[in-house]
C-alpha cells in the first residue's frame with residue numbers, strides 16, 4: 131500500500147465551550163485533491179490550519195509522510211506546504227514579483243534562480259511578466275490576484291498545497307474560468323492538495339475525495355459519487371438536495387450509462403465525439419453546439435447524434451435524446467443493487 135501523504139488522527143480543537151473540530155480522522159494519498167466541505171462555521175478552516183500549524187490541536191495528531199508534524203520546526207514544515215487563501219493574502223506593499231519570491235528568498239536561493247522562477251510562474255498563471263511583475267496587488271483584478279497567490283504558493287515547488295476558499299471572492303464567471311485553469315495546471319498534477327470550499331460544484335469538479343463536516347464532526351468521507359449517490363445520513367442527503375439532479379449528472383461519466391444506451395459502432399468521425407470520462411452534465415450542456423444548423427449529421431426532426439469513445443477505444447454512436455433515459459435506468463440499477471446488498475446483509 132502507498133503510504134499516506136497526510137494522515138490526520140482523532141484531531142480535536144476546542145475554543146472554550148466551542149468544539150470547532152471534533153475527533154476528525156482521514157488519510158490523503160500522494161497526488162490526491164482532498165476537499166473539506168460544509169456550511170460556514172463547520173470547522174473547515176480550523177482543520178486546514180492545523181495541517182500547517184497555524185492552529186495547534188487540543189488533541190489528536192497529524193503525520194506528513196509518516197512524520198509527526200510537531201517534530202520539525204514550524205518554519206521548516208511550512209516551507210514544504212504552499213498555502214493559498216481567499217482574497218489572495220498577498221502583501222500589499224510588495225510587487226507581484228516580490229510576493230512570488232517570498233519563500234525562495236527565505237530559502238536563500240540565488241537571485242538569478244529567483245528571477246527565472248518568477249518569470250516561469252508568471253507565464254504559468256498567464257500574467258505577462260513584463261507587464262505585471264512590478265505592479266502591486268491593488269493594481270490587479272481579483273482573478274489576477276488569486277493567480278499570483280497560487281504562484282506564490284507554488285514558488286518553491288512544495289509537495290503539499292492547502293487552499294482555503296481560494297476562489298471564494300471571485301465573481302461566478304471568473305471563478306469557473308480559474309477553476310478550469312487550476313484543474314488543468316500541469317504543475318499541480320502531482321501535488322497533494324487540500325481544498326476548503328463551501329461551493330459543492332467546485333468541490334465535485336476539483337476533488338478526488340471529499341470530507342463533509344458539520345459542527346466540527348465528519349459526516350461522510352468518500353468520492354463525490356459516494357456522497358451524492360450514497361449519503362450516509364440525513365445531513366449528507368440534505369446538503370446536496372438543492373442541486374441534486376445537476377450534481378448527479380456531474381458525477382456520472384458517460385461510460386457509466388453505456389449499458390443502457392442504444393448504441394451502434396460507427397466509423398463516422400464527423401460528429402462530436404466525447405471521451406467516456408466526460409460527465410453527462412458537460413455533454414447535455416453542449417446541446418447548443420449540436421443544435422447548430424451547420425451540424426449536418428442531424429436529419430430534420432431527428433435527435434442530434436453524439437459519439438462516445440469507450441474504455442477500449444471504440445467509437446459508439448448514440449442519440450443525444452437517449453442520454454437521460456439511460457441515466458434514469460443507471461440510477462434505478464444502482465438503487466436496486468444497494469437494496470439487494472442490504473437484503474443479503476440482513477439475510
Ligand SMILES: Nc1ncnc2c1ncn2[C@@H]1O[C@H](COP(=O)(O)OP(=O)(O)O)[C@@H](O)[C@H]1O
Pocket residue numbers: 145148149150168169170171172173174175176177
Ligand atoms: N480563534 C478562534 N477563537 C474562537 N472560536 C473560533 C476561532 N476560530 C474558529 N472558531 C470557531 O470554530 C468554529 C469553526 O470555525 P472555522 O473552522 O473557521 O469554520 P469554517 O472554516 O468551516 O467556516 C466556528 O464556530 C468558529 O466561530
Ligand SMILES: [Mg+2]
Pocket residue numbers: 174175176
Ligand atoms: Mg473558513
